[in-house]
Amino acid sequence: MPHNHKSESSSRREFIKTSALAAAAAAPYFAPASVFGANAPSNRVTLGFIGVGNQGFPVMQRFLENDQCQALAVCDVNRGSNGYKDDKHFYGREPARDAVEGFYAKSKESGSYKGCEAYNDFRDIIGRKDIDAVVIAVPDHWHSIMTVQAAKAGKDVYCEKPLGLTIGDQKAMVKAVRENGRILQTGSHERSNPNVRRLVEIVQSGAIGDVKRVVANVGRHNMISPGPGWKPMPVPEGFDYKMWLGPAPDAPYHKDRCLYRFRFNYDYAGSQVTNFGAHSLDMAQWALGMDKSGPVLVEHVYADYLPKGSLFNAATYTHFRCTYDNGIVLDCMTGVPEVRCIIEGTEGSVRVENQGRNFFTIPEGIKAKVCGTDVPDVYVSNDDHQRNFIDCVKSREEPAASVEVGHRSATVCHLGNIALRLKTKVKWDPVNEQIIGNKEASAMMNRPTNQAWQA
Ligand SMILES: NC(=O)c1ccc[n+]([C@@H]2O[C@H](COP(=O)([O-])OP(=O)(O)OC[C@H]3O[C@@H](n4cnc5c(N)ncnc54)[C@H](O)[C@@H]3O)[C@@H](O)[C@H]2O)c1
Structure with missing residues (x-):
């Protein structure tokens, strides 16, 4: 379908x-x-x-x-x-x-x-x-x-x-x-999970009253980094390390730089802030009706790093705060790993856990509330994200998580990382997609690209 x-x-x-x-x-x-x-x-x-x-x-x-x-x-x-x-x-x-x-x-x-x-x-x-x-x-x-x-x-x-x-x-x-x-x-x-869709439906129908606060969780490093003084390793046979690095800066090979562990190094990824945030902030953005927008302020609260010289250079415990122009505050932080997203309103709250498998409301009765068909922005895919893609390749309809949706949700993660790394507040213009009044932060919206790898 x-x-x-x-x-x-x-x-x-x-x-x-x-x-x-x-x-x-x-x-x-x-x-x-x-x-x-x-x-x-x-x-x-x-x-x-x-x-x-x-x-x-x-x-x-x-x-x-x-x-x-x-x-x-x-x-x-x-x-x-x-x-x-x-x-x-x-x-x-x-x-x-x-x-x-x-x-x-x-x-x-x-x-x-x-x-x-x-x-x-x-x-x-x-x-x-x-x-x-x-x-x-x-x-x-x-x-x-x-x-x-x-x-x-x-x-x-x-x-x-x-x-x-x-x-x-x-x-x-x-x-x-x-x-x-x-x-x-x-x-x-x-985005193709019925529980997440239900969270969005409940929030947008007003069943929890006026939304006040959102908590979007991310994890901490779940692998051990080689500490300061780590030694490069020989590149294994059958692994094209140069092509693995591609547009990234040249760096000596170590197995803990590459497979899976790349996410803990800012040269290749944005730590658990982008890794988990691309799910938890994505559901928050959807529930808040912000798929074409984003927060107007993103502030550093806390970031903790491994000892200098460790191979993993990305922050491991993080907390940043976003404010939307309607006054809603979103805290994105390293929290209980099972919890993805909590949305609190004046009359109740909703919470999605365990990659969307579990879904709770306070008071519990809200869960059973029928929200009706007039809830804006709640669209239904076939609840199978890969199948939805193939269906859309054939029908040319928009898939459940279009390029703009993915871009806007990950943008909140990137802004969080910029604020954390600079220990600053970042003012964001979500219409023109620009950082206001901070050259250093604006420069971090892009990376110098290895000339050999211009798209
Ligand atoms: N949707 C999800 O829930 C989810 C879960 C995990 C990972 N991811 C995403 O998937 C991506 C990969 O993560 P992963 O955990 O699978 O990493 P991984 O290191 O396990 O796998 C990446 C693979 O890509 C290969 N590779 C690297 N550069 C390449 C190149 N130039 N050409 C061809 N192959 C290349 C690597 O050799 C490796 O086999 C990341 O963007 C990650 O965020 C998404």
Whole structure:
């Protein structure tokens, strides 16, 4: 079932219409031949997977289960190894290719299947005319370059959250997606979770009264950093470290810099603030009706770092405070890991826990309240984020977490990191997407890019 707007504000409808018209004007949409018809192999959405590690590998497996799409290629700079979040897992391009071919072999009489290429260089996937869409699940410092190149090559994109490494990167992604008439689903899959949608419905229907305060939780480092004096390691055979670094500054290899652990280093990611915040702040933004906007003030409250010289240079315990122009205050902080988001109003509160699996209200009776169909901005996907993407590639409707949604939610995370790193207050103009009156903070909206890797 394609993305179905159960009830949407006219502004959202207008926005989608305008975006679609703008995209059509800029680059008329030609549906790839392979997307028409039922699910005969030649009619499936053909996919290439870029980055098949901790997240990319299981996401790829979820796409395989959908017979509306077909995996043609995988790409990873790692040929295959352990050393991911869970050391039991053996991920990388060869295990991913084997998983794809093994999956399709099950439905062949011969019991064997060949037809999934494994590449080291993502440009080999983007250059393939027979691939309709790419799934990008690499570290954050690569998201923008790959998305922009894929969009320019006419591919639709499923890109993992947080949308980009910087606000500037994300603006380039929005532009490339819209100018080329592409569909982009941000991988913030909790947008497709019925409990999260219920939280939004309850808040927007006024069932908890006037919203006063929001708590969005993020985690702390969940891996141990090599301490000061750590020594570089030899690059393992089968791992293209230069291509892993890509646009990031040159740095000596250490295993704890790369697989999974990259998120604790500001050169490649934004710590747990962007990692968790791209979920918890995303649901807060949605519930507050701020999908096209954001806070006007973001303030440092607290940040704690590992000893200087440790490999992980990102803050581990964090707290920053956002204020919206309607006076609502949002505290984003390292808190109880299970709690994602709490929204408190004058007449009650709602709380989502455990990646959206648990949902509570105070008073409890609010949970049963029927909110009706006139709640603005509550739209319904098919509750399967990957399937919703494939449906939208076919229908050309907006997916549950469009490029703008991913951009605006991750922007709050990036602003938080800027305020934390500078120990300052950042005034934000959400209309023009600019930091007001602080040159140092404004400069952090972008990163110097390695010239070899201009998108
Ligand atoms: N939606 C979610 O809940 C969720 C959960 C976890 C991770 N993520 C996101 O997924 C992304 C990847 O995180 P992860 O935990 O899977 O990391 P990971 O290190 O386990 O996997 C990333 C993979 O990308 C590969 N890679 C790196 N550079 C590459 C390049 N230039 N070309 C091809 N492959 C390259 C790595 O070798 C690795 O196999 C991050 O953006 C992260 O925020 C999302």
